[in-house]
Amino acid sequence: FYECSFFFYVSIFSDAYVTIYINNNTQVQTNGCSISYYGQEYSTFYVRNQSFVNHMFICFNGYYTPDSNRDCIKAPNTENRTFLLLYDDLDTNSGTFWTNLFLSEGIPITNNITCIFFFTYYILLLTMTFLFYFFVSISCSVKGLCTVTGPTVIDFSEQINSVSDRCEYSLLHDQSTGFSLKANFLERRRRDVSFVDSLTLDFSDSDDIQLLQGHRVKVTGSPVTLTSSVQTFSGVDLSKDQTGVTANFSLDGLSMSVFFDGTTAQIYLNKSNSLTYEGLCVDSSSSSSSSCQDQYVDTGDDTIDCAVVTQQCSILKSAPFSSCNLYVDPEPYIIACRSTLCKYPSVDNLRCQFLEAYAKACEKKQVDLQNWWTTAQYHPELICEDKCSDHEFCGDIHGNTDCRCRAIFASQYTEQNRLGGPTVCQDNTASLTLVGCLLKEKSIDYTHLHLSDQTCTGVMDPDSHMLSFSFSSDSCGTEVKTNNSQVTFTNAVMTRNSSSDVITRHDKVFIEFSCSHPKPQLQNVAFKIIDNWFVTFLQSGEWKYSVTMKAYSDAAHTQLLDPKSDIRLNQKIWIVLETNGLNKDVVSVVTDSCWATSEDSPNSTPRYDLIRDGCANADDGTVNVMGNGEGTSNSFSFNMFEFSGKETSEVYLHCQLQLCVKKNNNCVPGCSFAGRRRRSLRYRRGAPALISMVWTH
Structure with missing residues (x-):
């Protein structure tokens, strides 16, 4: 790959040159004037100059064909009037002439001239015995431009390929220095x-530099702030303007410039x-990739008209882009445009x-496309700088x-027709997270959202753009509902309504x-009183x-019965039922019933009731129930x-x-003054929790 400059001049020649007219395939021997091309020496090259390829190609590994991938130099061809002139065995005067000519045109000369090749356009005038040649000579230096735009890579040889998966690919890697551009x-x-x-x-041995979306840059993982003024980090000159970020550096004799604007990357290098x-x-076509993620196949977009897309992309062959076609081949950019937009919406x-990627490539060739954006009806958009x-x-x-x-x-x-979630429940609180970008796409202004209580609004995370709402069982207008199996705390995210708004666009x-608090499921647990006390944990979901x-031996509940306690018949004992983890302002615990059996099964007989329907057994004057339904214990x-008549004393x-949900409900059982029976049912009865203990007399 060569970058070529053009200059015009007039000269008079005698027979010190050999002129070869190329009108088809021609194999040329260099007659001792070998050509060094990327470290290889060649004494033979192959020239193809036919209209179907639109250019003259000088190749070193056989003739050029459209589907070949040979090492070639591409030169413009105008009406098949391109000549190849070979000068060899130049004398001192001729060498001085060519050197002065090159220097006068600003072309650096670093080596002694021993032989020269020219690919020329010509006008032949015959005057007396001299040949006058007005021609354009092409002087080439080793340079390269690689463009990565969208999913497409146009390499230094203007070969093209597309990336279809979500991976990290190596664009350049040098094993000798360890440098990689990914x-x-x-x-x-x-x-x-x-x-x-x-x-x-x-850079292997120094700080990594990342060029990110929104013209953002990180050095060793830390954000840096750039301006149009050049800042240097580990030998890399970084700068930013309204078009994107540029990194310039030299590495082992290689001068490289990397540009990235969030949609297109261009790598420009110069090496001798x-x-x-x-x-x-x-x-x-190489596939050096890593960190690949799962691939997907989406249904085709039937709204895309590929014929129209092809016409739109082919504008690169029309003015003003056509003025650059001799310097930058538009075909790879047209293919990139067409292959992407035929399956992805425009x-x-x-x-x-x-189009902008092609214009930037032309800019590297010092070609001014003269307000191309007007012809292309291109309207630059503001970038989402430091936002996404x-x-x-x-x-x-x-x-x-x-x-x-x-x-x-x-x-x-x-896919589930949701804007976020699911709900996260923990203790007596609930939270819901909505996706900020989905809200935007639905034209929903998150600042207009609130819970049932309008003072309870969401919190937007500045980095992830996730909107979080949270409430507890007794805040933000939470509604408490109950049925036979569970207690539910409900709230809603809704749009703020304003009577002053005549219209709305959201x-x-x-x-x-x-x-939900599921009501306790049946627990069948028994233990001897000599085991002191017992705790059972009830759990459903996050609740x-x-x-x-x-069991205590005193009314103040200070003397906990332990394995050494001596319990006598007709001794009064106190049983305390407690819960932990419930909100006492929202729910109460009601002891619905308590009974004794001679065996460990709660369904065994005989059975003796102490508490029935939340009230003390009226037939047993020793039973006294305290605080039932008033709190969580x-x-x-x-x-x-x-x-x-039982042999066992257990x-x-x-x-x-x-x-029992306390809101709009009386959870205290309605028992008569004599403690015989409650008057009415004030709480819903469902599947109760059963907790058991056993003691030995």
Whole structure:
């Protein structure tokens, strides 16, 4: 790959040259004037000059064909009037003439001239005995331009390939220095089309530099602030303007410039000796990738008219772009444009991205396209500078440039017709997280959202752009509901309504979410009183609480019965039932029933009731129930007994508990003054919790 400069002059020649007219395939011997091409010496080259290839190609490994990948130099061909002139065995005067000519045109000469090749356009005038040649001579120096735009890589040889997966690819790698230039490709609106998303300059022995979306730059993982003034980090000159970020550096004799604007990367290098690099910029068909993620196949977009796309992309062959066609071949950029837009919608200014990539390549060749954006109807958009998170990209949202959700990230919500979630429940609180970019795409202004209580609004994370709402069971207008199996705390995210708004342009939102306290499931646990006390944990989902039964020998509940306690018949004992993990302002614990059996099964017989329907057994005057339904704990007392006619002295005590929602409900059982029976049912009875203890007389 060569970059060529042109100059015009007139000279008079005698027979010190050999003129070869190329009208088809011609094999040329250099007659001792060997050509050094990327470290290889050649004494033979192959010239093809036919109209079907539109250029003259000088190749070193056989003749050029459109589908070949040979080492070639491409020269313009105008009406098959390109000549190859070979000068060899130059004398001193001739060498001085050529040297002075080159220097007068500003072309550096670093080696002694021994032989010269010219590829020329000519006008032949015959005057007397001399030949006058007016011709354009091409002087080439080793340079290269690699363009990565969207999913497409146009390598230094102008070969083209597309990246279809979400991977980190090596654009350039030099094993001798360890330097690597890597490009990370990610999806945007479709899951199966990837776009270059960031670049990493890996210098092996010094700081890595990342060029990111929004003209952001990180050095060794830390953000740096750039301006148009050059700042140097580890030998790399970094600068930023309104078009993008540029990194210039030299490495082992190689001068390199890397430009990235968030959509297109261009790598421009200049080196006088042979290249030892590999990667997509050297060979776009190579597949040196890492960190690849799952691939997807989306359904085709039937709204795309590929014929129209082809016509739109072919503008690169029309004015003003045509003035650059001799210097930068437009065909790879047209292919890149067409192959992408035939399966990806022409949104987010994407078509102009390929035109701009070509214009930037022309700029590197010092070709002025003279306000090309006017002809192309290109309207530059403001970038989402320092705005988008990792799961977003900068695109168009209802005519405005903003951060859109990447397709794969969004699909986990959109496939279930959700804007976020699920609800997270913990203790007596609940939270819901909504996706900021999905809200934007639905034209929902997050500042207009609130819970049932309008003072409870969401909190937007400045980095992830996730909007979080939270509430407790007794805040933000939470509604407490109960049924036979659970207690539910419900709230909703909704749009603020204002009577002063005559019109609105935003969708109304109502997202209800809730958390539940399942009522305790039946627990069949028994233990001897000599084991002191017992705790059982009841859990469902994220809600968790415990139920404890303890026995005391005094009314103040200070003398906990332990294994050495001596319990006598007709001795009064106090049983305390406690819960931990429930909100006492929202729910109460009701001891629904307690009874004793002579065996460990609560369903065994005989059975003796101490508490029925939340009230003390009226037939047993020793039973006294205290604080039942008033909070998250209660107690009762009775006089110790044993079962008559039983050989065993063990007595098992079992209690069933209910949860009662206090809001709009009286949870205290309605018992008569004499403690015989409650008057009315004030709480819902469901599947109660059973907790048991046993003691030995």
